[in-house]
Amino acid sequence: MKYKYKKGPELYTPIMMRIISKRDLTSDVRFFQIVPKEEFKHLDLDYKPGQFMMLSLFGSGEAPFSISSSPTRKGIFEFAIRKTGKITNKIFELKDGDQIGLRGPFGNGFPIEKMLGKDIVIVAGGLGAAPLRSLLLYILDNRELFGRLIYLYGAKSPKEMLYRPDFFEMLESDQLELHLTVDKGNEGFEDKIEEGMVTHLFKYVNDIDPINTYACVCGPPVMYKFVVNEILKYNLDKNNILVNLERRMKCGTGKCGHCIIDYRYTCIDGPVFTYWDVIHMRELI
């Protein structure tokens, strides 16, 4: 056996965290802020926007969640979690001060180094605003390192819109060009939220410099094709169109197999894929 391995920190044992605050973003999505417990504080828990963590609840199991916070705001990890199954039901029962396990970060994340100096178009659908919040905050915190920032967000209804107060505030900001829409029912918010699919917001995306623009997309599976088709109209380089995908995962380390797509593992080679990946790998979007 010629392979060497480090008997170091175990891959599959979680770091124990503590919930410091939580609030409801929608009727079934809750925002959690967690910090490492005292004995884990010394660990370097750096990460990149677009990466994910395995949250771990003993007795219920583990599941992958996108990190919603930005590495520019160190120490606190934020997640927006939808109550939708066994593990998330249990996570919703947690109170401030309760503990939760964390493994990671995993995945490639957005290629920030390549995106520096470029214009960024972010397109979020529904819960896709959670992982993209990490990127959004990262860019806002390093605003001078990037060009234009255009953010399009579509949700089912105003009630389903994540971080709605934050986005409303950002509408006033000159730091980004933000456009919001809901499938239907924007009554009461007509001045802030449009009606129609997120693709309908592309009418505000003008004067794009195709060589110097990155587009980053995250949303429900059904959304990608439509959004990517819109982006393609701007003749962006295939490698500059990035999609952040979701798959079933049990390990985060490329071993359990569940997240495989063609010859790639979403947890290793993703969850951020390029449009070239979409073209040459089946089943991606």
Place this chain on the structure above:
Amino acid sequence: MRVLKLSKKDEKKLYDVLIKFGEVWAPVPKGSRYIYDKIEKKEDLVIYNEFVRTILPIKKFLVPQELNILNFKPSKYEKPKVDIPTRVIVGVPPCEIHALNILDKFYTTDFVDNYYMERREKVIIIGNSSLPDEYLFSHKTNTSIVEEGYDLFLIDLGDYYLVWVGSEKGDDIVRLGSDIFSEDVPVDVAKDFVTYREKRRKAFTKDIDLEGVTDLMELMYDADFWDEFGEKCLSCGQCTMVCPTCTCFNVIDEIELNKDEGHRRRYWDSCMFKDYSLVAGQHNFRESRAERLKLWYTHKLKAFIGHFGSPSCVGCGRCIITCPVDINVETVVEKLKG
């Protein structure tokens, strides 16, 4: 490489040497099939010179069907302390050694899986060459001959075995067994060796033409036969259980009755199972059986090449004799070739 001889009259003494290194395991008959089982008496250690296909491949020693990875209580957890015995596995055929090399690559790429490595370090492989049966097609997958991955490898040349030493551990064994392993290997042994190789090569009868299947997987992705197979498939997952290179696992937390402590366990999983690609909100990325079959065959015949440079089918023939509805590498390749 060091090559020695083991006379057949000393064959039964092999056990006495191996048992000094750990438990001795080898194929033993079970019903009409074989399994790798622990050998307790030296008379029971048989080296078969005809191919023996155990029900489960040697992955059972390295990735157990059930593996406790954590013990937990509400406030803390610990990695279970397990005493993994050293196992000397005798009679491992070349195709399975290739599978082992694939598992080694898989479990050490990107992240190194300690649960695998702990077990891998405790396994000593005594391979042996044997004449193929009617289902073995490792000559078509380039896995009928081994160059690495074993500690010792035996080739039956009539009155004696040629013993190839493949590792330091293998060398320890032949040194400890210097009374049965002879260094006297004259040049004319080569003639017997060539004769044997030729005989073995000609003995392969299963003709599955894998030439070009990687490209055909691409071109035939939308072919109707996948749906026909999908109709027949029982989603029983037996193909994945017996495949020497299938490693998918599920992780399940189990709580002890009447206690607030429990265990996090890995279980073998199968991409044939319906919930394999199911995510929160009941979205299933591979709802139909045909999609799941395509995933398996893509992985075996095509995708693994992208990752590791070679396909992950080693030609052992287990899927051929195991699938209750005749969906296997042979029938799939037949359809791919139209």
